[in-house]
Amino acid sequence: MSTPKNDPLLQVETTCGTLLYELQIIWDEVGETDSDRDKMLLELEQECLEVYRRKVDQANRCRAQLRQTIADSEAELAAICSAMGERPVHIRQSDQNSGSLKEELRKILPQLEEMRKRKVERRNQFIEVLEQTQKITNEIYGSTESVSLKTVVDETDLSLRKLEELHRQLHELQKEKSDRLKQVQDHLHMLNSLCSVMGMDFKLTVSEVHPSLGDSDGLRSISNNTIEKLAIAIKKLREVKIQRMQRLQDLATTMLELWNLMDTPIEEQQMFQNVTCNIAASEHEITEPNTLSVDFINYVEAEVSRLEELKSSKMKELVLKKRSELEDICRKTHLVPDSDSAIEDAIEAIESGAVDAATILEQIELQIAKVKEEAFSRKEILEKVEKWLTACDEECWLEEYNRDENRYNAGKGAHLTLKRAEKARSLVNKLPGMVEALASKTLAWEKEREIKFMYDGIRLLSMLEEYTILRQEKEQERRRLRGKR
Structure with missing residues (x-):
């Protein structure tokens, strides 16, 4: 039979017997004693026993190692499942017929490798979320303000619940980042507007706040410190803008006064229309570039x-012009202006620098305004005075006409003269009533204003009174002459 021949134990036994037989032949030839032979055989048995013992110990260690490997694998598998928040995927069978240790190890290792792979994938998801969180946190708080948040994953908790919690934190940070980016963008827009109005370098201004703000394509700083500095920069620039706006409005006011004073042509004024149009503008209304540069x-x-x-250089001319305007108004309203020596003294004072020309002009302007106001109140009385003086002229003409002995002689134009005489008599007959009405009106005017009504430097009531006396004297003289006849 071929099977026994192939049995390793039979082969070993045959080999050992053959070797022992060969050994005995050697001993016989050598002449070893029985005691020596027994001694050597004992040594041989002890050596074989030690070899067997080593093999048994080695097999025990291998079995223990397999059991430990299985236990460690099961523990690792259980730990991974626990960390990932899942039920264990392997339950060890206690039945002795469940299979050998190697078979059991072969069953658990694929499950362990699968869970290790899933753990690595889950851990990478945690790392990705934590890195994004760390990055946004650094952007929000800045490298000097952020709390140290190293990308270290807690291996004991890799559950989906923990991952969702980290995702919520990341979402909140992303929303805060978005809000801060909008806030920074609004600040930059305001700064750009202020820099444009005041002719300032926008990039240089924002780069002084933070270098990243000057780069439109790069990642801008959104830290608390940057936002605070932007707000401070906006506040300072607005203060500068208000100061410059007030300065420009003061200049515009002065410019308008000078234009009005010197009657500047409209064509010249239009060159600075963009200045005067903002004379009453508020701070937010001035937005044109370089308006406040x-x-x-x-x-x-x-x-x-x-x-x-x-x-x-034109002040003397202006003073004389305004003085002429004042005199013209006074002449038309029969008021007496200041003496010529006063204006000459004023011009000398201007030329010497003793008096500000603007002060003299202001005084003349006040006089003009006062005269215009008084002229308006005198208008009605002056119209009656003109009618009275016209009637007085007709009265004088009529007296001359009555003294003319040839007034009835027919001649060229005699009929026209006769008609004028008739009209003159009618007008002269109304003179007493005109004088009385004019005097009454004048008295009321003087009482209301508590000043005298002057006409070319003479009180009008005195003129009326003098005229009345003169008229009475003429009437008495006419009566006396008629009595002699």
């Missing part, structure tokens, strides 16, 4: 200085 304000200041110098 240093160069533009200096340009306006130069124009105002030029007008000031022009005003100084």
